[in-house]
Each structure stands twice: as C-alpha cells, then as structure tokens.
Amino acid sequence: MSDLGDLYQQTILDHNRNPRNFRRLEPANRTAEGHNPLCGDRIKVYAQVDGDTISDIAFQMPDGAGCAISKASASLMTAAVKGKPVAEAEALFQAFRDMLSGGPIAPGKLAAFGGVRAFPARVKCANLAWHALHAALQNQSDPVSTESAGDF
Amino acid sequence: MLDTNIRADFPILARKEHGHRLVYLDNAATTQKPRQMLDAILNYYSTSNANVHRGAYGLAVAATEAYEGARGAIARFVNAWAVEGVVFTRGTTEGINLVAGSWGRANVKAGDTVVVTAMDHHSNLVPWQMLCAEQGATLRMVEVTADGRIDLLDFGRALEARPRLVAFPYVSNSLGTVNPAAELTRLAHAAGAVVVVDGAQATPHLRVDVQALGCDFYALSGHKMLGPMGSGALIAKPALLEAMPPYHGGGEMIERVWDDHSTWNQIPHKFEGGTPNVEGAVGLAAAVAYLERIGMDKIAEHEQALAREAIERLSQIEGVTIYGPKDHRAGDIHPHDLATILDRDGVCIRAGHHCTQPLMRRLGVPATARASFYIYNGVDDVDALVAAVRKAGELFGVVTA
Numbered sequence: 001m002s003d004l005g006d007l008y009q010q011t012i013l014d015h016n017r018n019p020r021n022f023r024r025l026e027p028a029n030r031t032a033e034g035h036n037p038l039c040g041d042r043i044k045v046y047a048q049v050d051g052d053t054i055s056d057i058a059f060q061m062p063d064g065a066g067c068a069i070s071k072a073s074a075s076l077m078t079a080a081v082k083g084k085p086v087a088e089a090e091a092l093f094q095a096f097r098d099m100l101s102g103g104p105i106a107p108g109k110l111a112a113f114g115g116v117r118a119f120p121a122r123v124k125c126a127n128l129a130w131h132a133l134h135a136a137l138q139n140q141s142d143p144v145s146t147e148s149a150g151d152f
Numbered sequence: 153m154l155d156t157n158i159r160a161d162f163p164i165l166a167r168k169e170h171g172h173r174l175v176y177l178d179n180a181a182t183t184q185k186p187r188q189m190l191d192a193i194l195n196y197y198s199t200s201n202a203n204v205h206r207g208a209y210g211l212a213v214a215a216t217e218a219y220e221g222a223r224g225a226i227a228r229f230v231n232a233w234a235v236e237g238v239v240f241t242r243g244t245t246e247g248i249n250l251v252a253g254s255w256g257r258a259n260v261k262a263g264d265t266v267v268v269t270a271m272d273h274h275s276n277l278v279p280w281q282m283l284c285a286e287q288g289a290t291l292r293m294v295e296v297t298a299d300g301r302i303d304l305l306d307f308g309r310a311l312e313a314r315p316r317l318v319a320f321p322y323v324s325n326s327l328g329t330v331n332p333a334a335e336l337t338r339l340a341h342a343a344g345a346v347v348v349v350d351g352a353q354a355t356p357h358l359r360v361d362v363q364a365l366g367c368d369f370y371a372l373s374g375h376k377m378l379g380p381m382g383s384g385a386l387i388a389k390p391a392l393l394e395a396m397p398p399y400h401g402g403g404e405m406i407e408r409v410w411d412d413h414s415t416w417n418q419i420p421h422k423f424e425g426g427t428p429n430v431e432g433a434v435g436l437a438a439a440v441a442y443l444e445r446i447g448m449d450k451i452a453e454h455e456q457a458l459a460r461e462a463i464e465r466l467s468q469i470e471g472v473t474i475y476g477p478k479d480h481r482a483g484d485i486h487p488h489d490l491a492t493i494l495d496r497d498g499v500c501i502r503a504g505h506h507c508t509q510p511l512m513r514r515l516g517v518p519a520t521a522r523a524s525f526y527i528y529n530g531v532d533d534v535d536a537l538v539a540a541v542r543k544a545g546e547l548f549g550v551v552t553a
Contacts, residue, residue: 008548038488
C-alpha cells in the first residue's frame with residue numbers, strides 16, 4: 001500500500017503553497033489553456049519563445065484554485081523548462097508522461113511526481129500543465145483537455 | 153436512527169479499502185445494492201426471462217407480468233397519476249430528454265421561454281439548452297441565493313415572461329437543498345407553464361407524492377435508490393403523454409406499421425421502443441420494496457440526523473467550508489486532494505463540479521467535496537469522515553496536529 005506521503009512529498013506541498021511563475025506573462029507569444037473535466041481545474045500557460053528558447057514562462061489557474069498536484073506540477077514544470085530549448089522541454093514532457101505511465105523516474109525535481117503513479121486517479125492532475133505547455137509550443141489554439149490527451 | 157445491522161444486506165460493504173472498512177459516502181452519485189435487489193434480478197433471469205408483451209407462451213406472460221408488476225410498484229411508490237403514466241427510462245437523464253425531445257419539440261416554439269435554475273444538474277439543463285437552440289427559444293436561468301436556495305424573487309421575475317416550461321430539481325445534488333417544489337409548481341402553473349421536476353436526488357431520500365407536488369413531469373433514477381444502473385422512470389400526467397409524439401421509433405411502440413407510416417401504441421408503451429430493460433424494472437421494484445419496508449419517513453429522519461451531526465462536527469475543523477443552506481466559508485484544500493486523502497482511510501466522497509458547472513461558477517469554486525449519506529451509513533461513518541478531514545488538514549498544514 002502506498003503512503004500519502006509518497007504522493008504529497010514536501011516538494012509538492014511547497015510548490016502548492018508557494019507556486020513559482022504563478023502570474024500572467026506579458027508579452028507572451030505562446031499561450032494555451034488546459035482543462036481537466038474530471039475535477040474542473042483549468043490552467044493557462046504563457047510562454048515567451050525567442051528563436052529556439054523558452055525565454056520566460058508562467059501559468060495561471062483562471063478559476064482561482066487548482067488541486068495541490070496540478071498546481072505543484074505546473075510550478076515545477078515552469079521552473080524546469082525556463083531558459084531551455086523548446087526541444088528539451090518537449091523531451092521533458094515525454095519523460096514526465098513516461099514516468100506517470102510506469103516508466104523511469106523523470107530527471108531533477110520532477111522525480112517528486114513519481115509517487116503519483118500509485119494514485120491512478122491523479123495522473124491527469126499531474127499531466128495537466130504539461131499538456132497545456134505542449135499545446136502552447138505547438139501553437140494550438142483550442143483548449144486541450146486531459147480527456148482527449150490519451151492519458152488515463 | 154436506523155440500525156447499522158442493515159449493512160449485512162449490502163455485500164459490497166464487506167470490501168476493505170486500503171485496509172480500512174469501506175465508508176461509502178458517495179450516495180448522491182450512486183447507492184450500493186442490497187442482496188434482496190440482486191436476488192430479484194437473479195430470480196428474474198433464472199425463472200421468468202423472455203421478451204415481454206409479445207410471446208404467446210407462459211414464460212413470456214411471466215416476463216410481462218414481472219415487468220408490468222414493477223411499473224405498478226413504482227406508480228404506487230411515488231403516487232403516480234396512473235400506472236400508464238409511468239414510462240420506464242434508463243434514468244433521470246433519459247426521462248428529461250424524453251420530455252424535451254417529445255413535448256418540447258411539439259410545444260416550445262421560436263420566441264418562447266424555458267426556465268431552469270442555477271442549481272440544476274446538467275441533465276436538467278443541457279436538454280433545455282439543446283431544445284431552445286433548435287427551436288429558437290430563450291433559456292432563462294433563475295439565480296440561487298448565497299445560502300444555496302432558489303432565489304424566489306428571481307423565480308418570480310422569470311415567470312413574468314410567461315414561460316412554456318419550468319424545470320427545477322426537487323433536491324439539489326450539489327448543495328442538498330430541498331426546494332419548495334409544490335410552491336414552485338403552483339407559481340409556475342399560475343404563469344401558464346408546464347412543470348418538469350428532476351427527482352433524482354429526492355426520490356431516494358423523501359416520501360414523494362407527485363400528485364401532491366402537482367407537477368406535470370417527474371423524472372427519477374433507479375441506481376440512486378438501491379436499484380440497478382440503467383433503470384429509471386418518467387412519471388407524467390397521462391393526458392400529456394397521450395398528446396405527445398413518440399420519442400424513439402421501433403418495435404413495441406407501434407400499433408400498426410405500413411410501408412410509409414405507422415400508428416402508435418397506447419401509453420406508456422408509445423414511449424418504450426425496443427426490448428425494454430426488464431431486469432432494471434424488476435430490480436427497481438425490489439429496491440422500492442426494500443425502501444418501503446424501512447419506511448421513507450424513517451429514512452429521511454435518519455439521513456437528516458447524520459447530516460446535522462456531520463455538518464456540526466466538520467464546521468469545527470479549521471479551513472472547512474460548508475456549502476449549501478448551512479453556510480460559512482474558507483476552503484483551503486482542493487476537493488480532489490481531499491478525496492484522495494480520504495480514500496486512503498476507506499472514505500469514499502465525491503470531488504468535482506457534480507454536473508453543476510453554472511452553480512460552481514456562482515459559488516466561485518472549481519469544485520466542492522461532497523459527502524452524501526444513505527440508509528446504511530451510521531455515526532461511525534461520520535466519525536471516519538471527520539477524522540479523515542482532520543488528517544487532510546494536518547497534512548496540508550491547515551489544521552494544527
């Protein structure tokens with residue numbers, strides 16, 4: 001039996017309480033919205049991409065609140081991809097998704113979400129921000145939903 | 153209070169969740185099933201299964217009797233206007249869609265108004281949105297008050313448009329509010345409207361008398377009242393059903409079929425195209441018998457006592473917000489996190505928008521956590537709920553350990 005402490009690791013509780021890059025970014029030349037219909041959480045991701053690099057990134061949760069997992073994941077995601085090439089961000093997204101579907105642990109602080117694997121009902125919460133980032137980088141204009149993303 | 157020995161009738165309650173006793177508090181989503189109901193279905197398939205209303209042999213007659221007998225049981229349970237005013241459906245959603253698709257298309261025209269409330273479940277909102285969009289009619293949503301009741305002043309203003317139809321829930325699935333359904337119906341009728349009551353959350357918990365309510369259509373779901381999933385009924389005034397066009401075309405709903413047209417069967421069969429869910433009807437009738445044996449007044453009293461106890465004790469925990477008629481606010485843990493944490497102690501609650509997104513928008517939250525009681529819950533379940541909520545508060549640093 002997995003413990004709640006594996007899910008709500010200190011890093012996650014910390015980023016939930018004090019989310020980084022939690023603001024509206026202006027100007028931003030890439031934005032996308034993500035929606036998790038299961039719990040109603042919505043996220044808006046803003047990125048400024050210059051050339052091949054994500055110069056700046058931020059997020060907001062328009063309905064005022066997200067669950068601890070989705071908020072902390074968004075916060076850690078922005079910290080992980082800020083200043084990185086777009087291709088590296090996409091590779092991290094893939095590594096993160098792989099981890100949540102049972103693959104190897106993702107690099108750096110993203111490893112804190114390894115515990116989510118034992119809580120299948122929360123995988124979508126952890127993936128929400130990443131799907132929105134992916135959509136933003138692809139210049140997708142329609143809001144992306146965790147239901148259509150293929151993650152269970 | 154009801155005796156917790158009742159739990160012995162519910163096989164699933166023996167299940168362990170993460171090593172804990174299952175504390176099932178998601179009864180507003182669906183209820184667990186007593187052995188008596190399961191046995192009725194098993195018995196039907198073991199002894200009486202055949203297609204209904206057509207076979208000229210004894211077994212088919214037995215199946216038809218089981219099916220029509222169930223209709224009679226449900227008619228008595230809600231004091232329907234007539235047995236033929238009970239149309240079997242697969243739940244409240246289908247019942248409301250039937251009214252919208254049949255009565256609505258025939259009677260709601262361009263420029264007409266349909267009234268709903270901000271506390272309606274999506275199943276009593278989206279069908280009316282679809283109807284209004286199709287017919288060019290206007291949908292008017294009545295506001296809710298800060299303490300989670302239908303705003304009667306706004307309801308009155310909405311009626312000034314002389315709506316063709318007014319729809320509202322008897323009991324709110326998100327807030328637990330019991331609406332003054334008879335009074336709302338009286339006001340809507342005085343304005344010339346036909347009244348549709350969503351009875352999904354009332355029928356399992358209160359003594360329902362549709363004739364006393366005076367509404368025109370009343371929809372209910374079997375699975376929320378110990379019955380099988382995919383069972384339900386639309387209770388309607390027979391004269392309305394007589395005048396309505398059919399909903400689904402197919403076998404059973406016809407009288408005679410020619411190459412290019414058909415005539416319709418009598419009500420309620422006109423609305424039951426295709427082989428019906430006989431298992432669902434039989435199971436629902438067994439569930440009704442089970443509830444009647446306990447008594448609906450006793451059930452209502454039991455649940456009110458549990459709800460009072462839970463609200464009082466949860467209110468004392470820092471950071472807890474109670475939504476609905478007993479109101480005060482804070483809310484420091486997202487409902488989805490709360491549901492995960494409670495699940496580890498075997499406590500099943502619902503986190504989400506409860507299919508009431510317009511209401512959540514008005515409450516200013518993306519979601520709420522909902523604990524809902526039924527006959528097999530006891531004070532020990534309230535204890536488990538309160539302890540688990542406290543634990544969640546500690547984990548998130550909202551409550552001092």
